[in-house]
Amino acid sequence: MTSSTYTVTGMTCSHCVASVSEEVGAIDGVTAVAVDLPTGAVTVTSDRPVGDAQVRAAIEEAGYTFAG
Known part of the structure; x- marks a missing residue:
């Protein structure tokens, strides 16, 4: 198991959390978000x-900003 933490900006509510969790969770190999x-x-x-670029793409697909 590997674990990485990223910073995301633009999230303001539980819907935001759900959107990011769904998109990132769909990446092949991800077991938890x-x-x-x-x-x-x-x-x-x-x-x-999981590559940072994959995580960035998923976060941006959800409509938020990947800050690192």
Whole structure:
């Protein structure tokens, strides 16, 4: 298992959390997504390494900004 945490901006409500969780969770290999709305932290757990570019694309597809 691997785990990485990213910062996402633009999330303001539980719908935002659900959108990001759904998009990131659809990445092949991702087993869990935890979103901390107040801080914008998104922790991605996977059974193999997932590229930052894949996570960025999923977050942007959900309509939010990948800040790193």
